[in-house]
Amino acid sequence: MAKKILIAGESWMTYTTHVKGFDTFYTSSYEEGVGFIRDAIEKAGYEVEYIPNHLAPDKFPTTSEELNKYECVILSDIGSNTLLLPNDTFAKGLKTPNRCELIKDYVNGGGSFLMIGGYMSFTGIDAKTRYGQTAVKDILPVKCLDIDDRAEHPEGIVPITVKEHDALKGLPKEWPHFLGYNRTVAIPEGEVLATIGDDPFIAVGEFGKGKSAVFTSDCAPHWGSPEFVSWEFYNELWKGILDYLTNKA
Incomplete structure (x- = not known):
């Protein structure tokens, strides 16, 4: 039976005001960016369950039992709120489980x-x-900044692999360019495998009985450039990271 992976996030809605002289009208749209990474993970032999942002407040697991159904939990472009x-x-003022605490407990108990x-x-x-500012910080192999952490690089910026590791097995040293990333700080508990600018790009760590990893740029546009999402090693990248995290490697 295929190992199950949970992905939450990677969706957005837009509401646009069009002004045409005296008159205005509105359009709205819904989009997902999960397709690239979901396809890659499924091609690697995993089963993917996906929860988009607008459903996550009420659909993301609220118990350890629910989280433990998955070999790995992936958060991508979904805020802690x-x-x-x-x-x-x-809306109702009721007590509910702290799901950032649940994720921390899940990893410490052996999840990824x-x-x-x-x-x-x-x-x-x-x-x-x-x-x-949440419990998730305790299972990240990097430290988050206290300020807006975006590093925008419209000119393009290329990561550098700095350490050989099972998670990057089979990947070339040369990366495609990216258009930005989240700045973080390396910590002793983490192992930085690739850098971007002067910051971590890919880092991994072991916490309790489990593992965690970060990829500090986007798995899809816009930070993920067309050259990245069409890269011949795109699928191999996510396969290597998931295989490492789930002890399949």
């Missing part, structure tokens, strides 16, 4: 965790994401 403020708490970068990852745009 989405996990901390389900409708029952925010991956955070992928984006405007709503790590500390995020305008410091709104603030995972460094």
Whole structure:
């Protein structure tokens, strides 16, 4: 039976005002960026369950038993408030489980965790994401900044592999360029495998009985450039990271 992977995030809605002289009208749209990484993970032999951002407040697991069904939990471009403020708490004033604490307990108990970068990852745009102020910080192999952590590079920036590791097995030294990433700080508890600028790009660590990893740029556009998402080693990258995290390597 295929190992199950949970991905939460990687979706967004837009609401646009069109002004045409005296008149205005509105359009709205819903989009997902999960397709690239979901396809890669499924091709690696895993079963993927996906929870988009707008469903995560009420659909993300609320018990250890639910989380333990998965070999790895991936958060990608989903803010901590989405996990901390389900409708029952925010609208009804009811007590609900702290899902950042649950993720920490899940990893310490033997689960694996991956955070992928984006405007709503790590500390995020305008410091709104603030995972460094939650229990998730205790199982990250890097330290989050206290301020808006985006490093925007419209000119393109290329990561550098600095250490050989099973998670990067089979990958070439040359990476495609990215258009930005979340800045973080290396810590003794983590092992930095690749850098971008002067910051961690891929880092891994062991926490309790489990493992965690970070990929501090985007798995999809816009920080993930067309050259990255069409890279011949894109699928191999995620396979290697998931195989390492789930002890399959």
